[in-house]
Amino acid sequence: MSMSNIRGTIKEVPKDFGQTKASIEDIANISTKTERVLYPLSAIVGQEKMLRALILNAINPPIGGVLIRGQKGTAKSTAVRGLAEILPEIEVITGCKFNCNPAEPKKYCWECREKQKNGTLKVEKRPTKVVDLPVGATEDRVVGSLDIEKAVKEGVQAFEPGILADANRGILYVDEINLLDDFVVDALLDAAAMNVNTVEREGVSVSHPSNFIIVGSMNPEEGELRPQLLDRIALQVEVVGIPDIEQRIEIIERGNRFNDNPLQFRRDFENEQEKLRLKIVKANQLLSRVTTTRENLRTIAEICIAFNVDGHRADIMIERTARTNAAYEGRERITNDDIIEAAEMVLPHRMRKKPFEEEDFSAEQLRAVVDGTV
Numbered sequence: 185m186s187m188s189n190i191r192g193t194i195k196e197v198p199k200d201f202g203q204t205k206a207s208i209e210d211i212a213n214i215s216t217k218t219e220r221v222l223y224p225l226s227a228i229v230g231q232e233k234m235l236r237a238l239i240l241n242a243i244n245p246p247i248g249g250v251l252i253r254g255q256k257g258t259a260k261s262t263a264v265r266g267l268a269e270i271l272p273e274i275e276v277i278t279g280c281k282f283n284c285n286p287a288e289p290k291k292y293c294w295e296c297r298e299k300q301k302n303g304t305l306k307v308e309k310r311p312t313k314v315v316d317l318p319v320g321a322t323e324d325r326v327v328g329s330l331d332i333e334k335a336v337k338e339g340v341q342a343f344e345p346g347i348l349a350d351a352n353r354g355i356l357y358v359d360e361i362n363l364l365d366d367f368v369v370d371a372l373l374d375a376a377a378m379n380v381n382t383v384e385r386e387g388v389s390v391s392h393p394s395n396f397i398i399v400g401s402m403n404p405e406e407g408e409l410r411p412q413l414l415d416r417i418a419l420q421v422e423v424v425g426i427p428d429i430e431q432r433i434e435i436i437e438r439g440n441r442f443n444d445n446p447l448q449f450r451r452d453f454e455n456e457q458e459k460l461r462l463k464i465v466k467a468n469q470l471l472s473r474v475t476t477t478r479e480n481l482r483t484i485a486e487i488c489i490a491f492n493v494d495g496h497r498a499d500i501m502i503e504r505t506a507r508t509n510a511a512y513e514g515r516e517r518i519t520n521d522d523i524i525e526a527a528e529m530v531l532p533h534r535m536r537k538k539p540f541e542e543e544d545f546s547a548e549q550l551r552a553v554v555d556g557t558v
């Protein structure tokens with residue numbers, strides 16, 4: 185396969201590549217202007233829960249995001265960036281800064297409406313984007329900027345779209361999400377509540393669609409996340425260093441191979457990547473045929489009562505996640521294992537402290553509730 189056929193964002197590898205002793209995370213982040221050499225998702229050793237949570241969101245975006253908690257060096261960023269390569273393709277209007285959906289003319293931005301009038305609207309397919317929101321980004325960079333003088337003369341054309349425009353219909357990745365400035369958190373919450381980003385300056389207001397999946401990663405040692413934002417993110421997974429010796433050796437060896445020759449390393453994993461992409465496409469197609477029985481719903485409700493969750497969002501999220509997990513496993517029926525796996529990701533940040541303390545929360549407890557022994 186020629187390099188140009190590899191999906192993703194490979195272009196050039198810097199000439200001095202391999203001479204530095206960089207970590208996998210550093211290498212994956214080396215960029216040539218805007219392009220990155222990505223470490224393949226399927227080459228990540230272990231961390232099954234994190235990968236599962238990301239993949240389930242790729243199959244069924246309405247699940248509503250993932251928060252990945254863990255120490256540095258646990259492949260968090262590598263996994264999220266790698267996700268970009270296995271996400272399904274979407275249809276967009278060519279050249280649109282807001283990624284307008286051709287199937288939803290009512291939600292077109294002003295530019296697409298203009299193009300529609302002129303008959304110059306073109307449609308293209310491209311992979312779903314993963315857009316970075318760096319900690320420390322300015323407000324203008326996040327929500328977009330509005331030049332007031334220009335706005336008076338030219339109207340909405342004076343709006344320069346920001347990250348929230350770029351992330352529309354994609355994944356918004358926030359590394360160190362717990363360290364975001366309050367104004368960015370507020371902008372994220374506003375956009376997440378309405379699926380619209382609104383910028384107001386001196387009485388001039390501009391709005392555009394901003395419907396994204398939040399994927400956040402954080403090191404809890406550096407501070408907690410604001411509860412309002414935590415509540416907005418559907419799933420939570422904890423990543424820790426792997427205790428298995430063989431797996432740790434494999435991590436070092438793969439890191440070295442990627443370091444020495446990243447393009448060859450990517451070629452070595454292209455088959456695995458293709459298998460994963462196919463599995464996601466199949467799961468996405470199967471999803472609408474997966475049925476949730478009344479018995480499944482009863483089990484979910486029992487779990488949510490036993491674990492004393494706030495409100496009813498947890499029930500809905502567990503059902504959605506379990507159904508997606510069944511599709512990923514190639515089944516049209518939801519099993520108790522699907523429900524337990526989903527609850528493990530939905531519940532940790534939604535339980536009131538009693539009767540279960542967060543640190544006691546485990547799959548075994550979930551299973552005990554499902555089996556009726558609690």
Ligand SMILES: [Zn+2]
Binds near residue numbers: 282297
């Ligand atoms: Zn548009």
